[in-house]
Amino acid sequence: MQIKSPDCTVCQFRSMMFDSLSRDELGRLNTCKSQHLFGKGELIVREGSAIQAIIYLHKGLIKLHKTTSDGRSQIISIARPFDFVGLLSVFSNDLYRYSITAIEDSSVCFINKDCIHHEILNNGKFALDIIRRMSQATDDVLQAKFSLSMKHLRGRIAHILLDFAENIYNTLAFDLPVSRKEISELIDMRPENVIRILSEFRKDGIIRINGPEIVILKPELLRQISDAG
Amino acid sequence: MQIKSPDCTVCQFRSMMFDSLSRDELGRLNTCKSQHLFGKGELIVREGSAIQAIIYLHKGLIKLHKTTSDGRSQIISIARPFDFVGLLSVFSNDLYRYSITAIEDSSVCFINKDCIHHEILNNGKFALDIIRRMSQATDDVLQAKFSLSMKHLRGRIAHILLDFAENIYNTLAFDLPVSRKEISELIDMRPENVIRILSEFRKDGIIRINGPEIVILKPELLRQISDAG
DNA sequence: TGCAATACATGATAATTATCATGAACTGAT
DNA sequence: ATCAGTTCATGATAATTATCATGTATTGCA
Numbered sequence: 405m406q407i408k409s410p411d412c413t414v415c416q417f418r419s420m421m422f423d424s425l426s427r428d429e430l431g432r433l434n435t436c437k438s439q440h441l442f443g444k445g446e447l448i449v450r451e452g453s454a455i456q457a458i459i460y461l462h463k464g465l466i467k468l469h470k471t472t473s474d475g476r477s478q479i480i481s482i483a484r485p486f487d488f489v490g491l492l493s494v495f496s497n498d499l500y501r502y503s504i505t506a507i508e509d510s511s512v513c514f515i516n517k518d519c520i521h522h523e524i525l526n527n528g529k530f531a532l533d534i535i536r537r538m539s540q541a542t543d544d545v546l547q548a549k550f551s552l553s554m555k556h557l558r559g560r561i562a563h564i565l566l567d568f569a570e571n572i573y574n575t576l577a578f579d580l581p582v583s584r585k586e587i588s589e590l591i592d593m594r595p596e597n598v599i600r601i602l603s604e605f606r607k608d609g610i611i612r613i614n615g616p617e618i619v620i621l622k623p624e625l626l627r628q629i630s631d632a633g
Numbered sequence: 634m635q636i637k638s639p640d641c642t643v644c645q646f647r648s649m650m651f652d653s654l655s656r657d658e659l660g661r662l663n664t665c666k667s668q669h670l671f672g673k674g675e676l677i678v679r680e681g682s683a684i685q686a687i688i689y690l691h692k693g694l695i696k697l698h699k700t701t702s703d704g705r706s707q708i709i710s711i712a713r714p715f716d717f718v719g720l721l722s723v724f725s726n727d728l729y730r731y732s733i734t735a736i737e738d739s740s741v742c743f744i745n746k747d748c749i750h751h752e753i754l755n756n757g758k759f760a761l762d763i764i765r766r767m768s769q770a771t772d773d774v775l776q777a778k779f780s781l782s783m784k785h786l787r788g789r790i791a792h793i794l795l796d797f798a799e800n801i802y803n804t805l806a807f808d809l810p811v812s813r814k815e816i817s818e819l820i821d822m823r824p825e826n827v828i829r830i831l832s833e834f835r836k837d838g839i840i841r842i843n844g845p846e847i848v849i850l851k852p853e854l855l856r857q858i859s860d861a862g
Numbered sequence: 863t864g865c866a867a868t869a870c871a872t873g874a875t876a877a878t879t880a881t882c883a884t885g886a887a888c889t890g891a892t
Numbered sequence: 893a894t895c896a897g898t899t900c901a902t903g904a905t906a907a908t909t910a911t912c913a914t915g916t917a918t919t920g921c922a
Contacts (some may be wrong), residue, residue: 452783470779472780472783473860474783474862476783478779478782478783480775480779493768493772494768495761495764495768496765496766496767496768496769496772497768497769497772501772501776521761524757524760524761524764525757525758525760526757527757528753528754528755528757528760530752531753531754531757531760531761532750532753532754532760532763534764535724535753535760535763535764535767536724536725537725538725538764538767538768539722539723539724539725539726539767539771540725540726541770543722543725543726543730545775546709546771546774546775546778547730549702549775549777549778549779549782550699550707550709550778551701553707553782553821554701554703554707556908556909557908557909565645580721583868583869583870584869584870584871585869592782593909593910594909594910594911595869595870596870596871596872596910596911596912597909597910598870599869599870599872600871600872602870603643603870603872604870615918622817631702633703746880785878785879786878786879812898812899812900813899813900813901814899822879822880823879823880823881823900824899824900825880825881825882825900825901826879828879828899828900828901828902829902830902832899832900832901832902864921864922865920865921865922866919866920866921866922867918867919867920867921867922868917868918868920869916869917869918869919870915870916870917870918871911871914871915871916871917872913872915872916873913873914874911874912874913874914874915875909875910875911875913876909876910876911876912877909877910877911877917878904878907878908878909878910879906879907879908879909880905880906880907880908881904881905881906881907882903882904882905882906883902883903883904883905884901884903884918885900885901885902886899886900886901886902887898887899887900887901888895888897888898888899888900889897889898889899890895890896890897890898891894891895891896891897892893892894892895892896
């Protein structure tokens, strides 16, 4: 659902991406953006479709994911507001390499690709900014994946729980935004094992599980398990 | 060892990276580059050291790699001349995230980071070019790693053999440029298993092994094993 | 409210992969 | 040429992870 979007010049996200644009440039961007609401589970971008816009997230939580030839799904990353997302192939390809789906009700801003190109061509500072953010974002994804591949299943679960607590929710008690199956797609294991290991952590008194809520009781121990691999 | 480097304006690699630069701009670049030779096994860039230059490869073969906290090594990617490399964090960080090592005798061009920054700031077309290449390069690495994580050991070995044959050497008979151990660091498994599976492939008549040389006898079968996972 | 579909849970077992041990072949340096 | 160190090679075994089977709880919807 499209909604009325704030003027770029007063948007709270301006400083995140568009700090290096002048008032005039922001005004131009304003004319080629639109904002949309997506319900939990709703597809925002379909892998393989033509790239028309870069996106960023005003509110909610989204996942980048892709489906492999044999029908299995992989989650590349989870992004929250202020994260730089959607550029992960916007400039290298005519087609989106990944799908994007809302995992919580989300408000998404679409900025036409050609407009961004235009500003890059005409504002070197902005270009350098984009390069920095892009570079950082892909570095982070790679970093996360490499670190995961070194860990055993328990270490991966420990890591992802701490990640949610520390980087997404900033609290040791939070509602899991994704199913066990989605966790399994994010950290490359089987859903049964996600469930099993969460149960083990519960039995060991490391976490508490109340329906969708996870409470981390022993973060130090979880950290230890994560670091051990 | 530093060597005399060709003038950027007549360099065969100009079209690869610097097509969008004017003669003047190329002239400026010329003053902030240097070219060096590295022997097989020699370290070109050390992970964690301050970023001073972007690099590209004139001749040879190099690997990007990193060492994890517990002392294990991972290879991010292997790059050959004309591949875009070294930017995988040059703009997001003050420190190199990865080491770079020559895996064949190599000739490497270093271009001062600040010079590149300067050109990006003043030439939007060049900036967009860099963004495209960077985006493509990181996409490729991510793609490769995600695809690997879906495969069993045999599939990974099959994949990497075909990759060498098709993308690096353009022939079904080639000398392996890396040890079994390095292969294991590239495709995330144990050296023993690399050796074992290569032996199996040999016994099955899929490949022939003559010392360092690998000859792929049944590429279709290898493809099948790679695709099956 | 009740039904169907999906998510969660757990045990038993199979498949895959890592580890350990041992020895041969190769490599580089004296 | 020889020795030491590394790489390559292979078997036996242990550890990890996936698969299958089965049942309960939860969710969405008619």
